[in-house]
Amino acid sequence: MAQYWKHVNQVLREAEIIIEVLDARMIDETRNFELEEKIEKLGKVILYVINKSDLVQKRDVERTKKTLRPCVFISSKDHLGTTILKKKILELSRGKGVTVGIVGYPNVGKSSLINALSGKGSARTSSESGYTKGLQKIRVDNKILVLDTPGVLPRKEKDVIKHGKTGALSYEKIKDPENVALHIISDHLKTIKEHYHIDGKDEDDILEQIAIKFNKLGPGGKPNINVAAKVLLKDWQTGKIQIK
Numbered sequence: 001m002a003q004y005w006k007h008v009n010q011v012l013r014e015a016e017i018i019i020e021v022l023d024a025r026m027i028d029e030t031r032n033f034e035l036e037e038k039i040e041k042l043g044k045v046i047l048y049v050i051n052k053s054d055l056v057q058k059r060d061v062e063r064t065k066k067t068l069r070p071c072v073f074i075s076s077k078d079h080l081g082t083t084i085l086k087k088k089i090l091e092l093s094r095g096k097g098v099t100v101g102i103v104g105y106p107n108v109g110k111s112s113l114i115n116a117l118s119g120k121g122s123a124r125t126s127s128e129s130g131y132t133k134g135l136q137k138i139r140v141d142n143k144i145l146v147l148d149t150p151g152v153l154p155r156k157e158k159d160v161i162k163h164g165k166t167g168a169l170s171y172e173k174i175k176d177p178e179n180v181a182l183h184i185i186s187d188h189l190k191t192i193k194e195h196y197h198i199d200g201k202d203e204d205d206i207l208e209q210i211a212i213k214f215n216k217l218g219p220g221g222k223p224n225i226n227v228a229a230k231v232l233l234k235d236w237q238t239g240k241i242q243i244k
Helices: 002-014 033-041 058-067 082-092 110-118 160-166 177-187 189-196 203-213 225-237
Strands: 017-023 045-051 071-073 098-104 136-139 144-148
Touching: 002 033, 002 098, 017 033, 017 110, 033 045, 045 082, 045 110, 058 071, 071 082, 082 098, 082 110, 082 144, 098 110, 110 136, 110 144, 160 177, 177 189, 177 203, 177 225, 189 203, 203 225
Parallel strands: 017 045, 017 098, 045 071, 098 144
Antiparallel strands: 136 144
């Protein structure tokens, strides 16, 4: 963790503009207020880039645009919004050459964003959190140089449920996947039902139905809730579930 913060602090010093990448499904939960405070103290420009916008409804996008500024919505997976993002960067730099730092929680899509901007596949990507290990410099074009960093969490944050929901902690490494899955179901009941085409009475019942649907059964044909929870978490973290 200390090594990660070393890279992040270097980027905050070197870059003129700092992009904080957020997950469109969990904007407030993926904001790193500790980082934002550092950026403000250094007098750097911050630009909120809200990734995975293909997973939320347009009404949610429009609502956020009014409250979080300056912000740009993109889908790095579909290369949507990247032209608008480049224009916004040059607008903030007043057309001058600029170094842009990319920061954010693990697994919000920082490397995918850089690849969408540069079109070169320069930054290695993975759905596994913490994939980027050190500082990377990528030339987007003749005016924009990007500094990529490993995803970091606030130093004092120990919320395992939040880390599971945001993907900061991979579904494979969560010790109690059922607890995290139940929170996701509770927050997005209608979305989960529609995604899996099931109709459960409550959160526990929905997990059981997911287990039955995917034939995740234990002794005596009993639904394996732990495995069902991992199925849901994997689908959530890899962006297969679109919020209704």
